[in-house]
Amino acid sequence: MRVPTPSFMQVLKFGGTSVANGANILRVLDIVLEAARQDTVVVVVSALGGITDALMAAGQRAAAGQAAYQELLLHIEQRHLEAVKELIPVASQSAALSQVKRRCNELEAICSSVFALGELSARTLDRLMSFGELLSSQLVAARLQATGTAHAWHDSRALIRTNSRFGAAEVDFATTNQLIRDCVAAGPQAIHVVPGFIAADAAGTTTTLGRGGSDYSGAIFAVALQASRLEIWTDVSGMMTADPRLVRHAQPIAHISYQEAMELSHFGAKVLYPPTIQPVMHAGIPLRIKNTFAPADYGTLVEVAPPRTRDTVRGISSIGGLTLLNLEGSGMVGVPGFSKRLFEALARERVNVILITQSSSEHSISVAVGAADAERARTAVDEEFAHEISTRRLEPLRLETGLAIVALVGESMKNHPGISGRLFSALGHNGVNIRAIAQGSSEKNISTVIQASDVKKAINVLHEAFFEVEYKQINVFIVGVGNVGRKLLGQLQQQQRYLLDKLQLQLRVVALANSRQYVLDPNGLDLNTWEDRLAQGQELQLNDLVEQIHALNLRNSVFVDVTAAAEVADCYAALLAKSVAVVACNKVACASAYQNYARLKSLAREFNTSFLFETNVGAALPVIGTLNDLLRSGDVVQRMEAVLSGTLNFVFNHYDGRRPFAEVVRQAQDEGYTEPDPRLDLSGTDVARKILILAREAGVTMEMADIDNTAFLPAACLAGDVPAFYEQLAAHESHFRQLYDAATAAGRKLRFVASYNDGQAAVGLQAVGPDHDLYQLKGKDNVVLFYTNRYAEQPLVVKGAGAGADVTAAGVFADLMRAARV
Template identity: 60%
Template sequence: MQVLKFGGSSVANAENIEKVVSIIQHKSTEEKVIVVVSALGGMTDLLLECGMLASQGDESYKDKLHVAEARHMETVKALVPITQQSRILSHVKTQCNELEDICNGIFLLKELSAATKDRIVSYGELLSSQILVARLSSIGLDAEWKDARNLITTNNNHTNATVNFAVSNELIAAYFSNTDHGVTVLPGFIAFDENRKTTTLGRGGSDYTAAIIAAAVDAQILEIWTDVSGMMTADPRLVPTAKAIPRISYQEAMELSHFGAKVIYPPTIQPVMKKEIPVWIKNTFAPTDEGTLIESNRSSNGKNIRGISSVNDIVLLSLEGSGMIGIPGFSKRLFEALAQERINVILITQGSSEHSICVGIDHQNAGPAKRAIDTAFSYEIETGKVEPLSIEAGLSIIALVGDNMKNHTGISGKMFGALGRNGVNVRAIAQGSSERNISTVISKNDVKKAINVLHEEFFETSYKQLHLFVTGVGNVGSKLLAQIKQQQTYLQEHLRLQIKVVSIANSKKMYFNDEGVDLSNWKEQLQQGEQMNTQQFVETIQSKNLRNAVFADVTANSEIAHSYDSLLQRSISIVACNKIACSSPYEYYRKLKDLAKEYNAQFFFETNVGAGLPVIGTLNDLLRSGDQINRIEAVLSGTLNYVFNNYDGSKTFAQVVQDAQDEGYTEPDPRLDLSGTDVMRKIMILAREAGEQLEMEDITNKSFMPPSCMQGSVDDFYAEMGKHETHFASLYNEAKVAGNKLKFVASYNNGKASVGLQQIPPQHDLYHLYGKDNVVLFYTNRYVEQPLVVKGAGAGAEVTASGVFADIIRAGR
C-alpha cells in the first residue's frame, strides 16, 4: 500500500488536478493507493480572511466567500463531465452554504474563536478532496472518499491539536483492512477531538495526516507531491544555485524542516521514522525528476553538510545577572514562564560562567515573554541579582545541517570564517551534542548574503562568485572591463572564480545591476544610470549587502578615496588604483590597514606604485618572510622616464611632455608628474609599507622645474615650459657631456626619503632604463650588495588595468 499526499499548489486549479489524476492513475495500477490532499492553493488563507473580516464586522467577507465558492464550482465544471456534475455541484453548494452560515454567525457575534477557525478552514480540504474523488470516478477509477476526521482523533487544542495515536492508529488500521477500493481519498490537515469537534493539525498538517496514516497501515512508502523537485541544499528563492538533495536521513530532514525548509511539515517525519517507512518528496509538475528520498540509511553523498536553512523574524531573550551564578533552578524557572505562555523556544545557549542564558523565540511572542519572565524573576530584578529581561529583535537563525558533520573537524571554523570574511556578525551560537546542527543567530538583513556565502563555501565546487563595483571607467577603467570580459571563461575554468561586475560609475553616471553588467555594451548601460553622487554610490553598495564584494577605484577622486573606511567597515574589499588614500596623512592610511584587518576585508593597491609591476607585493613578501628593508632606490615615474629618454634636443622639452600626455602616460595634469609630487607619493607609500611613519612634508623634493611653470592652467604650463627651453637643454647637455643619463630618482634610506633629478653613470643599475619603464631596487638584510630588482613598464592603461585586475583576483581568492 502506498500513501500519496498532494499539496495546495498541486491542486490549485483544474489543470494541476489533472496532473495529480495522471499520477494517481499510474500508481493505482500497481497496488492500493491512499491519497491525502490539501485545500486548493491559497484557499486556507482565503477562508481565514473571511472569518477575520466577519469578526471585525466587515461585510466584504461575503465577497470573499463568493470567490471561494466560484473557484470550487469552476474547478468542478472543468474536471467532471457535464452529465456527472449535478451531484458534486450540489455537494459543493451545500458545503459553501454551511460555511456562509458560520461566517454570518461570526459577523453577528463579532467573535472568532480558535475552534471556529478550525471549522472554517476545514472546508478547504473537505471540498478539494471530494472534487478529486468526483474526477477520479468520472474516468472509471475505483475511488472512495473518506473523512479523515473519523480516523484521526486529537485533543481539543484547536489550530494545533495533538494526535491521540493509540486511538487513531486503531481506527485507521481497522478501516483500511476492510476496504476494497483501489483509491481512497482523504482530506488532510483536519481531525476530530473526542467530542467530535473539528480540529486541525497546524499549518502544513496535511503532510502530517499522510504520515499518520502511512505509519498506521505500514505503507511501503509515503510520497509527498509538491511544486519543487525535492528538498534543496538551500532555499532556491535566496540561492539560485541551490541543488536538490537526492538522499537524506530522517534526522537531517527533521532538522532542516524545523529550521525553515518548507518542503515538509516538521512533525511529519516522526510517525514514519518509527516504522522506517521511506518518504519521497516529488514534484507534481516534473514527476520524472528524482526528488528526495528520506530514509534511515545515511548516505554520505560526498558532503559533510546536507543543507542550509533559516528561520526569520526571531528575537533573542537574554537573562543576565551575577545572582544566577551557581544557583540551581534559574533555567527551570525561565522555561516554565515561557511554557505557561505556550511560547516555543527555538534556540538555547548559555555560557559556562552561568552569568547569562539566552533563548530565541518567534518575534510575535516577544511581549508576552518579557512580561512573563520579568514577573517570574521580579524579586531578583528588584534586588539587583538579575537584570530585567533584554530583547534583541530583527534577527534570524541560520542552520547548517548534516549527519556527517559529526567527528569532522573544521566545520564550525569554516562556517564562521566564511561569515566573518563577509561581515556577517554572529549574535549567538548553538550546537547540540549530536553534532548534526550548528545554528547561528544573525541580523535578518544579512540572511540572504549569509546563506549564499555558506552555500558557496560548502556546496559550490564549480566556482566562487565575486561581486565587483567599479568606479572610474575612463582610459584605465575601460581596459579593465575589457580584460575581465576576455578572461571570464579562463577564470571560471582554471581558478574557479566568477567575477560579476554589478556596478560601474564615472564622474557623471552610476549604474547598478545585481544580475551583472553586460560587458559587451556597458557604455550604453552606464548612460541609462542615475546621476553620480559619491555618497549615494557608496551607500547603495553598502545597502546591497552582497557577498564577496570588491570595490575597485580607478579614479583620482579624493571624495571616493575618503569613503574607503566606510566600505571596509562593511567587509567590502578595496582595490585602489587611486593613490590618494595611501598618500593621505599617515593616520588615515593606518586606519584603512587596521580596518581591513579588523573586518576581514582585503585592501590592495599594487598599482599605486609601478602600475602593473609587483612592487608592493614583493616588498610585502620580503617583510613577511622576515627580511628588513634598509634602502630603496627607484625610478617610479613612467612619465618622467619617458620624457628624459626621449628628450635629446631634436624636440623641445614641452613637445616631449605633450607626446607623453598624448600617449596616456601622464596624470590628467602633467604637473603632478613633472613637479615630482606623484613620485613623492609613491616613495612615501613604499616607505609606509616598509614600516616607516612618513608624511609628505617629510620628503625632500629637489625639483628641476622652474617655479613659473607650475602656475596657472595646463595651457599656461606648456607655454611657460617653452620659454625655459634653455634651462632644460642645459640639464640635458651637462649630463650628456659627462656620459650620464638624466633620471628622476626616488630614494629611501634610514628613515629619510627624497626625490629629484640625478645624473646616472653607465655603471649604475638605473642607467639602462628605457621608454616608460620603472625600476625599484630593494636593499635589505638579505640583498645587501646586489639589490632585489623589480623592473618593467611603469605606465600605460593596459598594464595599469592588468595590475588592478590582478589585485581583484587576489581579493576574490
C-alpha cells in the same frame, strides 16, 4: 525504529499547488490512477493553493467587523465552482456544484456569527479552516465519481482523534490507528480520498494539526496502515541543498536520512512539515518527496540509511523572523535553577524556544524565539526575575530583533573536522556577523544566528563553500572607465572563460561608473555591451552607489577604484566596514593623512577583507608585495632608492634637446603614461606620494609634508590649468635644455629619484653617472632598490614597466584576483 512488514498500501499526499485548480487536479489523478494499478492508495489532499489563507483572513475580517469578509467568501466559492466546471462534464456537474454551495453556505453562516459576535476563537478558526480540505478532497472524489472510478471519500475528522488544543492538536495514535485501519479495511475500493490537516477531538469538535498539517495527516495514515511508503507530492522535485529562491545553483538531494530531513525541515525547508517525519521514522516507512508537475523526476527519498556521498553537509536551511532573548547578570553564576525558571516562564506563555546558547561562565544565556512571541516572552521573564532585577543581580531581559538562523545539516559532519571553521571563515570573509552559535550533541546541525538582512548572502556563501566546488562567484563594482578602466574591462572580458575553467572563479562586473553616471545590474553586466549600458545609466551620486552596494549585500564583493578622485577614495571606509574588498589604483587614500591610511588598513583587518593597492607604486610591478614579503619574513628595510615615475623616466629618456620638452611631455600623456593632470607627475607630487606609501608600508609613520620635494619645474608652469601648463613648458624650454646639457656634459643622465633613508624621504631630479644603478633605466621603466638587513650590500631590485594603461590595468586585475582568492 522498525522495518515495516510487506504492505500493498501507499499513501500519497498532494499539496496546495498540486490541487490549485482543475487542470492541476487532473494531473494529480493521473498519478493516483497509475499508483492504484499496483497498490491500494490513500490520497490525502490539501486545500486549493491560497484557500487556507483566504479562510483565515475572512474570519479575521469578520471578527474585526469588516463586511469585506464576504468578498473573500465569494472568491473562495468561485474558485471551487470553476474547478468543478473544469473537472466534471456539464451533464454530471449538478451534484458537485450543490455540494460546493452547501459547504460555502455553512462557511457563510459561521462567518456571519463571528461578525455578529466580534470574536474569533481558536476553536471557531479551526472550524473555518477545515473547509479548505473538505472542499478540495470532495472535488477529487467528484472527478473520480464522474469518470466511474471506484473510490471512497472519508472525513478525516471521523478517523484522526486528537486532544482539544485548537490550532495544533496532538494526536491520540492508539485510537486513531484503530479507526483508520477499520475504515479502510471495510472498503474494497483501491482508492481512498481523505482531507488533510483536519481532525476532531473526543467530542467530535473539529481540530487542525498546524499549518502544513496535511503532510502530517499523510504520515498518520501511513503509520496506521503500515504502508509500504509515503509520498509527499508538491511543486518542487524534492528537498534541495538550499532554498532555490535564494540560491540559483541549489541542487536536489536524492537521498537523505530521517534525522537530516527532520533538521532541515525544522530549520525552514518548507517542502516538508517537521512533525511529518517522526511517525514514519519510528515505523521505518520510506518517505519520498515528488513533483506533481515533473513526476518523472526522482525527487528525494527519506530513508534509514541513505547512500554515502562526498558531501559532508547535506543541506543548508534558515528560519527568519526571530528575536534573541538575552538574560545576563552576575547573579546567575554558580546559582542552580536560573535556566529552569527561564524556560518555565516561557513555557507558561507557550513561547516556543528555537535555539539556546549559554556562556561557559554562566553569566549569560541567549534564547531564540519567534518575533511574534518576543514581547510576551519579555514580560514573562521580567516578571519571573523581578526580584533579581530590582536588586541588580540580573539585567532586564534584552531583546535583539531582526534576526534569523542559518543552519548546516548533515550526518557526516560529526566525522569531519573543520566544518565549523569553514563555516565561520566563509561568513567572516563576507562580513556576516554571527550573534549566537549552537551545535546539537549529535553534531548533525550547526546553527548560527545572524541579521535577517544577511540571510541571502550567508546561504549563498555557505552553499558555494560546501556544494559549488565548480566555481566561486566574485561580484565586482568598478568606478573609472578611462584609459586604465577600459583596458581592465577588456582584460576581464578576455579572461572570463579562463578564470571559470582554470581557477573556478565566476567573475561578474555588477556595476560600472564614470564621473557622470553609473549602471548596476545584480545579475552581472555583459562586457560586450557595457558602453551602451553605461551611456543609458543613472546620474552618479557616490553615496547612492555605496548604499546600493550595501543593500545588494552580494557575496565576495570587490570595489575597484580606477580613478584619481578624492571623493571616490572617501568611500573606502564605508565599504571596508561592510566587508567589501577594495582594490585601489587611486593613490589618494594611501597618501592622505596617516591617520586615515592607518584607519583603512585597520578596517580591512577588523572586517576580514582586503584593501589592496599594488598599482599605487610601479603599476603592475610587485613593489608593495615584495616589500610586504620582506617584512613578513622578518627582514628590516634600511633604505630605498627608486625611480617611481614612468612618466618622468619616459620624458627624460626621450628628451635630447632636439624636440621641445613640452612636446615630449605631450607624447607621454597621449600614450597614457601620465596622471590625468601631468603636473602631478612633473611637480614630483606623484612620486612623493609613492615613496610616502612605501615608507608607510615599511612601518614608518610619515606625512606628505615630511617629504623633501626638490622641484625642477619653474613655478610659472604650475599656475593655471593644463593648457596653460603646456604654454609655460614651451616658454621655459631654455631651462629644460640647460638641465639636459649640464648632465650630458658631465656624462650623466637625468633621473627623478625617490629615496628613503633612516626615517627621511626625499624626491628630486638627479644627474646620475654610468656607475649608478639607475643610469641604464630605459623607456618608461621603474626600479626600486631595497637595502635591508639581508640585502645590505647588493640591494633587492624590482624593475620593469612602471606606466601605461595596459600594465596598470594588469596590476589592478592582479589585485582583484588576490581579493577573489582570499
